Amino acid sequence: MxxxxxxxxxxxxxxxxxxxxxxxxxxxxxxxxxxxxxxxxxxxxxxxxxxxxxxxxxxxxxxxxxxxxxxxxxxxxxxxxxxxxxxxxxxxxxxxxxxxxxxxxxxxxxxxxxxxxxxxxxxxxxxxxxxxxxxxxxxxxxxxxxxxxxxxxxxxxxxxxxxxxxxxxxxxxxxxxxxxxxxxxxxxxxxxxxxxxxxxxxxxxxxxxxxxxxxxxxxxxxxxxxxxxxxxxxxxxxxxxxDTHVTELVGVYDADGGLLGEAAYLWGRIRGSRHCSLCDITHSPWRRKPAWDAMVAELEVPVRLLHLNELDDELAGVVGRVGAPVVLGRAGDRWSVVASGEELDAMGGSVDRLGALLRERWGQGAGADPT
CATH class of the missing domain: 3.40.50.1820 (Alpha/Beta hydrolase fold, catalytic domain)
Known part of the structure; x- marks a missing residue:
């Protein structure tokens, strides 16, 4: 208005x-x-x-x-x-x-x-x-x-x-x-x-x-x-x-893995043409954040981190529809978006903010009763 x-x-x-x-x-x-x-x-x-x-x-x-x-x-x-x-x-x-x-x-x-x-x-x-x-x-x-x-x-x-x-x-x-x-x-x-x-x-x-x-x-x-x-x-x-319970979480980076993939992403960041907010959350410029490992250890389900060229056909199809970066949850034979790219962008690299969102989504039906 x-x-x-x-x-x-x-x-x-x-x-x-x-x-x-x-x-x-x-x-x-x-x-x-x-x-x-x-x-x-x-x-x-x-x-x-x-x-x-x-x-x-x-x-x-x-x-x-x-x-x-x-x-x-x-x-x-x-x-x-x-x-x-x-x-x-x-x-x-x-x-x-x-x-x-x-x-x-x-x-x-x-x-x-x-x-x-x-x-x-x-x-x-x-x-x-x-x-x-x-x-x-x-x-x-x-x-x-x-x-x-x-x-x-x-x-x-x-x-x-x-x-x-x-x-x-x-x-x-x-x-x-x-x-x-x-x-x-x-x-x-x-x-x-x-x-x-x-x-x-x-x-x-x-x-x-x-x-x-x-x-x-x-x-x-x-x-x-x-x-x-x-x-x-x-x-x-x-x-x-x-009755839906998440049994696995998968974080998908908006980048390829391996030496060539990481080099291409780093060059893109320098030029300002590439950015992955999930990378900012899980890693410092030099290594994976200890805070990330601590947060994952407190979760009740396993967490995998994958690059685009590491996805199987099923996950590639899902990510092709919803985009990357993204955090997905598997419930039975279905994948759903737990944290979207927009939400990850808004977190400013904060492990705590993503952890809080995951715990909130658990209460909203991602792994327990929905609200």
Missing amino acids: TLSGVATADNVMNSLTGSVRAGRRAAWHHRGMRFCLLPSPLTVPAVAEPLAERLRSRGHEAVVAPGGATDVAEVLAGFVAAARGADVVVPHSNAGRFGPAVADAVGATLVCLDALLPGPEPHPDWVEVLSSHEQPDGLLAPWSTWWPRADLEAVVGDHKDLLTTDEPRVPLRLLLEQPPAPPGWLGRRSGYVAFGPAYADQAATAETHGWEVRRLDGEHLHLLTAPDEVADAILDVLDGLR
């Missing part, structure tokens, strides 16, 4: 996060969980109520975040306020852009439903489509009017009246402005439930980064038309997260 006197989304996050996420851990095995469902700003919150009712019938608490906000900062603040005390945050559709920030702010696990994920600026073609629905009053036409009647009825079934009663209208800027996302959010153990092909690329991105993903044969409002199936899928995702 740029208007004078209006809080920015980043400022909202700074004021709301506090110390909540540092200490909360969900007690998955001994009590019902508390869910906060985040409906898309383009639909009425009542769309999520059938799913909330099914979760309650399974012994859990469930609340639906209210709607009505018209800019990114307001939507984010409203979602975070509604999610206070939640074990699991469940955004649907366009609310997925806010999901990582909300889950991070309240210390909850994230399970997205057929949702957009934070990402780059919208494609110009999509901006053109959205702009075509902008009305003279500066607001978009109701979402239900964007589609041919037959297509809409295929999505909502017998629930058209619920969808269209008091349907919100929002300004175009709400869909174009990118909400803040916490560093390394894709590397955090999270879940995604896809309802069909519409968001297949988002589900694939989540799966590539080690999320628990389930795919249902349904339409975009499957949480409204088949809430029992969606509730079961959410709980199945959470079971998958709970």
Whole structure:
């Protein structure tokens, strides 16, 4: 936001996060969980109520975040306020852009439903489509009017009246402005439930980064038309997260090993064309840091450090998708990002900061129960 006197989304996050996420851990095995469902700003919150009712019938608490906000900062603040005390945050559709920030702010696990994920600026073609629905009053036409009647009825079934009663209208800027996302959010153990092909690329991105993903044969409002199936899928995702244990960590340098590789990297550093933040963390200019060896000795799993030319085909495929430098964790037959390149860059060569992040991720589901 740029208007004078209006809080920015980043400022909202700074004021709301506090110390909540540092200490909360969900007690998955001994009590019902508390869910906060985040409906898309383009639909009425009542769309999520059938799913909330099914979760309650399974012994859990469930609340639906209210709607009505018209800019990114307001939507984010409203979602975070509604999610206070939640074990699991469940955004649907366009609310997925806010999901990582909300889950991070309240210390909850994230399970997205057929949702957009934070990402780059919208494609110009999509901006053109959205702009075509902008009305003279500066607001978009109701979402239900964007589609041919037959297509809409295929999505909502017998629930058209619920969808269209008091349907919100929002300004175009709400869909174009990118909400803040916490560093390394894709590397955090999270879940995604896809309802069909519409968001297949988002589900694939989540799966590539080690999320628990389930795919249902349904339409975009499957949480409204088949809430029992969606509730079961959410709980199945959470079971998958709970039962996942990291058995190995692998740090991958953004450099080749061997005399030629190390010489090429050193020359690149001198010229300013190469830099590997994981190298800065594990090594001083002359040797491996004793602090690194001490930190690794305290971890509960083995740690390997590899160069790009030392990767097997499986790891090379993973690193080809997520980039290097990176710290990966193996859980069963799946690799996930434990510390991304962006996070490693921000550590300034600190072993202590990486150790703290690894221990935090352990508590968030990398090797124990997720939050």
